[in-house]
Amino acid sequence: MNNQLLRDLDELVSRSIITSESAAEISRYYDAKKSSQSGKLTLILAVMGGILLGSGVILVLAHNWEFIGRGVKTLIAILPLLTGQVLCLIALMKHRENRSWMEVSAILLFFGIAATISLIAQIYQISGELGDFLLTWMVLALPIVYITGSSAVSLFIIALATWFVFEKQEYATFGSEMGNRLPYAYFLILLCLIPKYLTLLRNVGSSKNSFYLHNWFFVLSTMLSLGAFIPSGYNQAVLVSSAYISLAGIFYLVGKRELFHETRLFLNPFRLVSLPVMVGILCFWTFAEFWTEAAGRPGIGQLLRVSFTYLCLLIVLIYLVVLFKNISKTLKTGIDLVTLIPLIFLACVLLLRQAPFMGIFIFNILILVTGVIYIYRGTSRDHLGYLNLGLIILATLALIRFFDTNIPFMWRGLMFIVSGAGFFILNSMMIRRRKKIIEKSAL
Amino acid sequence: MKKILLYAFIIMAAAQWFVPVQMLWSRHRVLNQGELFKFRTRPIDPADPFKGRFVSLSFDDETVFVKNGSAFHYEQDVYLILGTTAGGHAKIEKVFQHVPSGGRNYLKAKVNYASKENDSLWALALNFPFDEYYMNEFKAPQAEKMYRDSSRLNGDTYAKVKIYNGTGVLEGVYINDRRIEDLITQ
Numbered sequence: 001m002n003n004q005l006l007r008d009l010d011e012l013v014s015r016s017i018i019t020s021e022s023a024a025e026i027s028r029y030y031d032a033k034k035s036s037q038s039g040k041l042t043l044i045l046a047v048m049g050g051i052l053l054g055s056g057v058i059l060v061l062a063h064n065w066e067f068i069g070r071g072v073k074t075l076i077a078i079l080p081l082l083t084g085q086v087l088c089l090i091a092l093m094k095h096r097e098n099r100s101w102m103e104v105s106a107i108l109l110f111f112g113i114a115a116t117i118s119l120i121a122q123i124y125q126i127s128g129e130l131g132d133f134l135l136t137w138m139v140l141a142l143p144i145v146y147i148t149g150s151s152a153v154s155l156f157i158i159a160l161a162t163w164f165v166f167e168k169q170e171y172a173t174f175g176s177e178m179g180n181r182l183p184y185a186y187f188l189i190l191l192c193l194i195p196k197y198l199t200l201l202r203n204v205g206s207s208k209n210s211f212y213l214h215n216w217f218f219v220l221s222t223m224l225s226l227g228a229f230i231p232s233g234y235n236q237a238v239l240v241s242s243a244y245i246s247l248a249g250i251f252y253l254v255g256k257r258e259l260f261h262e263t264r265l266f267l268n269p270f271r272l273v274s275l276p277v278m279v280g281i282l283c284f285w286t287f288a289e290f291w292t293e294a295a296g297r298p299g300i301g302q303l304l305r306v307s308f309t310y311l312c313l314l315i316v317l318i319y320l321v322v323l324f325k326n327i328s329k330t331l332k333t334g335i336d337l338v339t340l341i342p343l344i345f346l347a348c349v350l351l352l353r354q355a356p357f358m359g360i361f362i363f364n365i366l367i368l369v370t371g372v373i374y375i376y377r378g379t380s381r382d383h384l385g386y387l388n389l390g391l392i393i394l395a396t397l398a399l400i401r402f403f404d405t406n407i408p409f410m411w412r413g414l415m416f417i418v419s420g421a422g423f424f425i426l427n428s429m430m431i432r433r434r435k436k437i438i439e440k441s442a443l
Numbered sequence: 444m445k446k447i448l449l450y451a452f453i454i455m456a457a458a459q460w461f462v463p464v465q466m467l468w469s470r471h472r473v474l475n476q477g478e479l480f481k482f483r484t485r486p487i488d489p490a491d492p493f494k495g496r497f498v499s500l501s502f503d504d505e506t507v508f509v510k511n512g513s514a515f516h517y518e519q520d521v522y523l524i525l526g527t528t529a530g531g532h533a534k535i536e537k538v539f540q541h542v543p544s545g546g547r548n549y550l551k552a553k554v555n556y557a558s559k560e561n562d563s564l565w566a567l568a569l570n571f572p573f574d575e576y577y578m579n580e581f582k583a584p585q586a587e588k589m590y591r592d593s594s595r596l597n598g599d600t601y602a603k604v605k606i607y608n609g610t611g612v613l614e615g616v617y618i619n620d621r622r623i624e625d626l627i628t629q
Contacts (some may be wrong), residue, residue: 077463089452093449126612
């Protein structure tokens with residue numbers, strides 16, 4: 001289409017529709033756009049190449065070439081690290097402005113660290129825990145992020161940190177000595193990446209993809225890792241749910257910031273992940289079993305001896321601070337009910353433990369209202385994403401009530417019919433409305 | 444700016460070399476100066492995503508009987524003085540909670556669990572720090588089979604380990620005094 005436009009420029013100038021200056025400007029604009037797009041493609045291909053090359057080297061060397069002597073093997077073992085460092089140095093000295101060079105050399109160095117350490121361990125029969133190895137790898141790779149400015153390595157480190165938490169989790173058991181030895185190094189690693197994230201945030205105009213990818217990795221990593229922090233045997237549904245719903249509440253409030261107003265829904269993981277988490281937890285607590293189990297749990301004294309309890313309390317506290325700061329700002333424009341879901345949840349599980357039916361009723365209504373809010377947002381803003389998110393929430397509510405034997409079949413059936421019909425009718429209404437708008441504008 | 448980056452790079456590169464060099468140096472010292480022990484073992488074949496295929500070794504003599512079992516907990520570091528049985532295999536002679544004095548060679552291990560046997564005796568299950576023997580990816584599965592075949596005929600399977608100042612380095616796994624790799628090649 002751009003080529004067609006460029007071909008038509010001469011004709012447009014000759015017919016005096018646009019001036020020759022405008023034609024030159026249009027031509028310059030498309031030239032610049034084309035070169036920036038091909039630069040991005042080169043970068044993506046270079047990063048993919050770096051990842052494949054690095055992982056390939058690790059796999060080839062993991063074969064364990066036994067016909068090679070220990071001395072030669074040691075020399076081969078140091079090559080991945082040496083090559084990565086030499087390439088990084090060349091990139092730093094000669095190609096600092098070339099993002100592809102910087103990213104690829106950084107990725108190769110990142111994998112080089114792992115390859116060399118693993119090979120030395122393999123050659124010299126050094127046993128060790130995978131979790132400790134991952135931690136060493138992350139610590140040694142962290143400076144690469146700042147020296148080369150590599151976003152790919154930063155993303156790899158977030159992924160490794162998540163893996164590290166799950167590796168360490170199996171040792172943590174509630175009530176044992178290990179119950180308190182949780183992998184808190186995870187937080188230190190994430191803290192070390194905050195300056196990188198802030199740099200991406202400042203330059204969001206020029207490095208949009210890296211910024212969005214960091215958001216996704218950060219949100220998914222923290223959500224998943226929180227689960228791994230729970231010591232096994234720690235059956236504290238109230239605390240675990242409070243921590244999850246509060247973390248989701250914090251993310252939801254972050255996702256509402258101005259920065260994300262213009263972005264598409266799938267580029268806003270803060271919102272896209274936190275909403276299902278909040279609704280999911282509310283859904284769990286619409287079952288009476290959760291309430292009865294929560295009533296018969298050990299006393300606060302036992303819980304205070306476990307460090308995970310303090311982590312839960314900290315997350316709840318952060319949510320409350322962020323929420324009240326946000327409320328004072330949004331008093332005039334109107335408060336978003338979804339931001340209050342964690343607060344309502346906390347109040348209900350604390351105050352209504354003796355009257356679970358009340359809590360269950362409130363949570364059902366809350367899920368219903370959230371669904372309706374999103375359907376309203378979808379229709380009023382002509383946003384299919386919001387509309388379907390709202391419909392999915394309503395469908396989920398209908399689905400979980402399917403298993404609720406206390407509700408008559410008739411009502412359950414009606415709920416399904418209404419939510420199913422909602423999908424068809426509202427989506428087709430919106431698509432028809434869009435078509436009409438296009439037709440009108442064409443006229 | 445370029446100079447600062449260069450200095451930062453040099454520091455980073457040095458730190459990245461420190462870990463493998465330290466691993467190499469400490470292993471060389473143990474192999475050159477360590478005392479040799481033979482631990483009776485049972486190899487099985489798992490894999491590590493980075494280091495490749497290995498045989499996981501569980502040892503026959505990883506449990507020791509102590510009187511104060513309640514003083515030990517999971518993952519606790521303990522220090523073992525080793526001796527040799529009449530058959531030439533390693534056996535634990537004493538367990539210490541701190542580095543033993545007297546200049547005797549010792550091995551640092553970790554506590555797995557302590558279970559009460561009777562009123563005065565506890566069985567202390569330990570984890571030795573050399574439980575992974577890295578092998579060629581095609582030979583590791585065969586090693587496990589070879590051990591199973593040999594154990595049916597009461598074969599003697601053991602790991603040769605050099606021990607020096609708490610560290611143990613695996614030299615090889617043997618079945619009836621022959622290196623497992625050589626047996627597989629046959």
